[in-house]
Amino acid sequence: MPAAGHFPEQLDVVGLGNAIVDVVADADDALLAELDLVKGAMTLIDAERSEALYARMGQGIEQSGGSCANSMAALAALGASAGYVGRVKQDQLGAIFAHDIRATGVAFLNTPVADGPPTARCLVFVTPDAQRTMQTYLGACVMLDEEDVDEALVARAKVTYLEGYLWDRDGAKAACLKAARIAQANNRKLALTLSDSFCVGRWRSEFRDLVKSRVDILFANESEITSLYETEDFDEAMEAVRREVGLAVLTRGPSGSVVVAGDQSHPIEPVPPAQVLDTTGAGDLYAAGFLYGYTHDLSLAASGRLGSACASAVIEQYGARVHKPLRALIAGAQS
Amino acid sequence: MPAAGHFPEQLDVVGLGNAIVDVVADADDALLAELDLVKGAMTLIDAERSEALYARMGQGIEQSGGSCANSMAALAALGASAGYVGRVKQDQLGAIFAHDIRATGVAFLNTPVADGPPTARCLVFVTPDAQRTMQTYLGACVMLDEEDVDEALVARAKVTYLEGYLWDRDGAKAACLKAARIAQANNRKLALTLSDSFCVGRWRSEFRDLVKSRVDILFANESEITSLYETEDFDEAMEAVRREVGLAVLTRGPSGSVVVAGDQSHPIEPVPPAQVLDTTGAGDLYAAGFLYGYTHDLSLAASGRLGSACASAVIEQYGARVHKPLRALIAGAQS
Numbered sequence: 318m319p320a321a322g323h324f325p326e327q328l329d330v331v332g333l334g335n336a337i338v339d340v341v342a343d344a345d346d347a348l349l350a351e352l353d354l355v356k357g358a359m360t361l362i363d364a365e366r367s368e369a370l371y372a373r374m375g376q377g378i379e380q381s382g383g384s385c386a387n388s389m390a391a392l393a394a395l396g397a398s399a400g401y402v403g404r405v406k407q408d409q410l411g412a413i414f415a416h417d418i419r420a421t422g423v424a425f426l427n428t429p430v431a432d433g434p435p436t437a438r439c440l441v442f443v444t445p446d447a448q449r450t451m452q453t454y455l456g457a458c459v460m461l462d463e464e465d466v467d468e469a470l471v472a473r474a475k476v477t478y479l480e481g482y483l484w485d486r487d488g489a490k491a492a493c494l495k496a497a498r499i500a501q502a503n504n505r506k507l508a509l510t511l512s513d514s515f516c517v518g519r520w521r522s523e524f525r526d527l528v529k530s531r532v533d534i535l536f537a538n539e540s541e542i543t544s545l546y547e548t549e550d551f552d553e554a555m556e557a558v559r560r561e562v563g564l565a566v567l568t569r570g571p572s573g574s575v576v577v578a579g580d581q582s583h584p585i586e587p588v589p590p591a592q593v594l595d596t597t598g599a600g601d602l603y604a605a606g607f608l609y610g611y612t613h614d615l616s617l618a619a620s621g622r623l624g625s626a627c628a629s630a631v632i633e634q635y636g637a638r639v640h641k642p643l644r645a646l647i648a649g650a651q652s
Numbered sequence: 653m654p655a656a657g658h659f660p661e662q663l664d665v666v667g668l669g670n671a672i673v674d675v676v677a678d679a680d681d682a683l684l685a686e687l688d689l690v691k692g693a694m695t696l697i698d699a700e701r702s703e704a705l706y707a708r709m710g711q712g713i714e715q716s717g718g719s720c721a722n723s724m725a726a727l728a729a730l731g732a733s734a735g736y737v738g739r740v741k742q743d744q745l746g747a748i749f750a751h752d753i754r755a756t757g758v759a760f761l762n763t764p765v766a767d768g769p770p771t772a773r774c775l776v777f778v779t780p781d782a783q784r785t786m787q788t789y790l791g792a793c794v795m796l797d798e799e800d801v802d803e804a805l806v807a808r809a810k811v812t813y814l815e816g817y818l819w820d821r822d823g824a825k826a827a828c829l830k831a832a833r834i835a836q837a838n839n840r841k842l843a844l845t846l847s848d849s850f851c852v853g854r855w856r857s858e859f860r861d862l863v864k865s866r867v868d869i870l871f872a873n874e875s876e877i878t879s880l881y882e883t884e885d886f887d888e889a890m891e892a893v894r895r896e897v898g899l900a901v902l903t904r905g906p907s908g909s910v911v912v913a914g915d916q917s918h919p920i921e922p923v924p925p926a927q928v929l930d931t932t933g934a935g936d937l938y939a940a941g942f943l944y945g946y947t948h949d950l951s952l953a954a955s956g957r958l959g960s961a962c963a964s965a966v967i968e969q970y971g972a973r974v975h976k977p978l979r980a981l982i983a984g985a986q987s
Contacts, residue, residue: 340748342755343975371751372751374751374755375755375756376716376725376751376752376753376755376756376973377715377748377751377752377755378713378714378715378971379713379714379715379748380712380713380714381711390711408743408744409743409744409745409770410744413675413712413714416706416707416709416711416712417711417712418711420677420709420710420711420712421710421711435744635975636713638711640678640970
């Protein structure tokens, strides 16, 4: 494990998130209905429910996950310098998480916790329509607090990227707010992803305040941004966010995406994947591609295209950590 | 966990093997050379070497593995009734292994061990040529012994299938010999896979004796069968095995396979995969397809074709547990 302080003088992005190992398995709609799962959503569950659901799941694949961690791993794969703040336990899944994120080159300084609940796991049910339904047992993530945020790490990053899911725990939210203060004090940019429409429902007013007062770059998909502004109309939500944040990156699945910057809108064509196998991580990879462009002086449109290409790469495969070399996508996005 | 005794009155196949979770990651030939790994082989390593190699590996995917367990999971996916004998520890990887094999419907009765080394892991380095190089830390597998072999489970199975890798530990070998005795006493068939050419090198004379005196069905690839008979000529090895065992199933990778039964030889065309991504599990899946046919009254040629189709399915994907529905392959192999 790298000692604290062993990271570059200058980082492109540092992210804070729930450090999770995904358990990915195929499922059919009948099983989702029988288990009473909300399709497409991320639902928080306790240890007992996690065991019960796991017992009903088919044979799976385990892979490091966590929305923000997926983005940081992809940023590193693209060639950016990235850091990550999150909590795992000293157990086998925690060792896997820490290994994987460091193997991509991300600076991950937090020491695994010796006691308390096990490393978080997310049961990902992938249906034949490639939708993913996520059931998350947060485990050791609930131990994340302000002390986990290394001031130097955040101070050196051009962008600090917060995962909306962290609002579900007070300590984690405090960690986010501390990181936001450090970023502001160092004249850095603050980015937020809204994570999930149900998460927006739980924390709408706090997210609204944060977006207006602190956030420089907001990431949201269609259901998240319409939930934030309590409208069913995407265009209405887009105009609302335009007035409140300097840069909003709004994804719409197979319909593409739009980068909203002041009075400009940059519509981005989707990149059709060779096959649509599992949409887990599509938003995470889009954010990674966009942030790579943003921190490497690509135009907003090129950054959006790179986001789109990265999202396409992840949905062609199982799981949210991409196997194929992402760097090869950069040139195409710039032309 | 199913209570002991909760399995069908009649089983098609029960297998004994090293119960392993695979850690699969991409690697290039330069890394293999630097780490001094024997490409394409399975090498046994200790805990320290496992940690050192893991630290050099890229981000991975964890998936249940174990040669024989892969075959039993595939047999269950084909619709056969299968049982499995193997050892895991009561840890997170052990829970994953037990969950996955039971989720496919395989009867797995062994209680995870509370103490001793952790559940086995195999570091699988997949090179761009789709070859897999395996480094196995046996961990809890070394606890497997005769007491783990449930007499009723073996007695009820048409075929008992032994993994050659088990010869590397005395207790596991004793478990195999106990299972062989039970199979013989109940007039059941005994199958053996030679597992790996280096494994054959370690146990050649014992394997030769076993093949001649006890085995009804032998599975081997080209390098294993030529190693067994200490010849460089495949045809010579084929004629040697023809004289010593009733049924030999010999695979030759992309050149197809041949089923040798007394004075008959059934050459089997290979089934070209849509893509060759990772050859891990090709032999395991071939054995599963063949044993499905053998226990369901398919002809030897049709059984071989099903083996070939199953092998093709697994090399199109990462890892040795197949995602796509194997049952769909049965009809094609019969025509």
